[in-house]
Amino acid sequence: MKKFLLFIAGLVALGILLANLGPMVLLGVSVWLLYVVFKQFMKSDSTFGKIAWIALGLVILSIAVSNIFAVIGLAAAYVLYVIYKKMTKRKDDTVIESSSTSDPFTNFERQWAELNK
Structure with a gap:
């Protein structure tokens, strides 16, 4: 019943x-575009260029916020991973009986089972 x-x-x-x-893809693309806009903003030397990059960044930020359902x-996806x-x-299912004898093969099997855990 639990598996069902x-x-x-x-x-x-x-x-x-x-x-x-769809929103997940758009959120990923918009976050990547925000990164690109930020890098271009940092490279820009002119005031007009910086203002234009800020305006474009705000437009892309609004797209990212609208896809917050992602x-x-x-x-x-995380719940699906945990369920899987x-x-x-x-x-x-390994059951190894420990014996009082010091048989090297029994010790080897026990140690091998411990390594495979």
Whole structure:
């Protein structure tokens, strides 16, 4: 039942992720453009150039703020990742009986199992 509920939650998270894929792309592009505008603003020497870069930066910033719903898509991607990790987690099925003898092969098997954890 737990795996079924995780599967359903994963489907819901996938749907939310796909629904917010467009705003996520636009948010990424606008953040990259803001970086480019900032770099060009720092290179500009004239006052008019700096004012023009600030105006362009404000326009791009408004585009970035309008795509803030992309954060919901990022949260859905994280939830999908956590669900995937929980569903693929392996149980440690290695059972090694410890004996009082000092058989080197038994010790080797125990140490090998500890290394593989």
